[in-house]
Amino acid sequence: MTKLDAANPELTMTEQVYGDDPLADRQTDHYRKEYVTSFVDKWDELIDWEGRAQSEGQFFIDILRARGKERVLDVACGTGFHSVRLTEAGFDVTASDGSAAMVAKAFENAQTRGLILKTAQADWRWLNRDIAGKYDAIICLGNSFTHLHKEQDRRRALAEFYAALKHDGILILDQRNYDAILDHGYSSKHKFYYCGDNITAEPEYVDDGLARFKYSFPDGSEYTLNMCPIRKDYMRRLLQEGGFERVRTYGDFQETYGGDEPDFFIHVAEKS
Numbered sequence: 001m002t003k004l005d006a007a008n009p010e011l012t013m014t015e016q017v018y019g020d021d022p023l024a025d026r027q028t029d030h031y032r033k034e035y036v037t038s039f040v041d042k043w044d045e046l047i048d049w050e051g052r053a054q055s056e057g058q059f060f061i062d063i064l065r066a067r068g069k070e071r072v073l074d075v076a077c078g079t080g081f082h083s084v085r086l087t088e089a090g091f092d093v094t095a096s097d098g099s100a101a102m103v104a105k106a107f108e109n110a111q112t113r114g115l116i117l118k119t120a121q122a123d124w125r126w127l128n129r130d131i132a133g134k135y136d137a138i139i140c141l142g143n144s145f146t147h148l149h150k151e152q153d154r155r156r157a158l159a160e161f162y163a164a165l166k167h168d169g170i171l172i173l174d175q176r177n178y179d180a181i182l183d184h185g186y187s188s189k190h191k192f193y194y195c196g197d198n199i200t201a202e203p204e205y206v207d208d209g210l211a212r213f214k215y216s217f218p219d220g221s222e223y224t225l226n227m228c229p230i231r232k233d234y235m236r237r238l239l240q241e242g243g244f245e246r247v248r249t250y251g252d253f254q255e256t257y258g259g260d261e262p263d264f265f266i267h268v269a270e271k272s
């Protein structure tokens with residue numbers, strides 16, 4: 001074990017940890033036992049950087065530029081896809097995540113592209129304890145927010161995001177279209193976020209409080225994530241009650257969308 005591993009026991013975990021009944025694992029802290037190093041090492045295969053960049057195009061860059069935003073905090077940086085893209089596009093980005101393994105991978109991915117990423121490990125519920133300064137924009141993408149299983153944690157995370165933003169800052173947060181999943185079953189064509197070849201990402205169990213996704217890779221390995229299926233209007237209400245003055249919701253990077261069609265919703269919440 002290296003000194004760094006000893007300081008971060010999560011960096012040595014290779015197997016996901018669930019209880020005897022995995023459907024009962026509905027705690028906000030559980031993500032730490034899900035993003036183990038072996039899954040983190042597979043994440044880029046899952047999201048396919050090139051395919052994902054093509055799917056989302058300039059969407060986030062345009063939103064940020066149109067509002068004159070420069071200093072961006074990516075609070076769910078994962079392996080660094082958005083942090084790297086935005087840095088390459090000229091934004092001043094800080095990449096953070098609650099998972100030490102993810103933060104390390106993001107730094108490494110940036111480094112292989114010739115960038116030195118500013119990184120920090122920070123759980124959203126205590127964001128301002130670990131992140132200094134105020135930002136023009138916070139992004140929380142890739143369905144990350146739905147790792148929060150309790151309403152109290154969602155409100156707390158939003159309050160931390162709000163506090164880390166400048167007075168006219170914006171929060172960009174996305175979520176899977178759980179309304180469609182809860183009401184009509186799962187029908188994603190994996191068009192937007194999870195585009196890797198021969199990889200399946202699908203819910204293996206869904207109820208009002210749990211959407212358990214299974215990710216299967218060509219080498220036969222399988223991983224799961226227990227997420228909370230929050231509805232679009234509920235999320236919009238939480239943002240408004242969290243103090244954001246305007247909330248605009250896009251479906252799959254478009255301003256107009258039909259009821260249950262999009263895979264993902266993207267909320268752009270403005271502080272003032």
Ligand code: SAM
Nearest residue numbers: 031076078097098099102123124141142144147
């Ligand atoms: N944004 C990346 C992407 O789209 O590829 C990663 C998405 S991944 C589904 C969710 C990320 O959220 C993970 O990296 C996880 O560690 C992070 N996360 C989950 N709950 C968190 C929390 N309470 N605080 C900070 N990060 C959290």
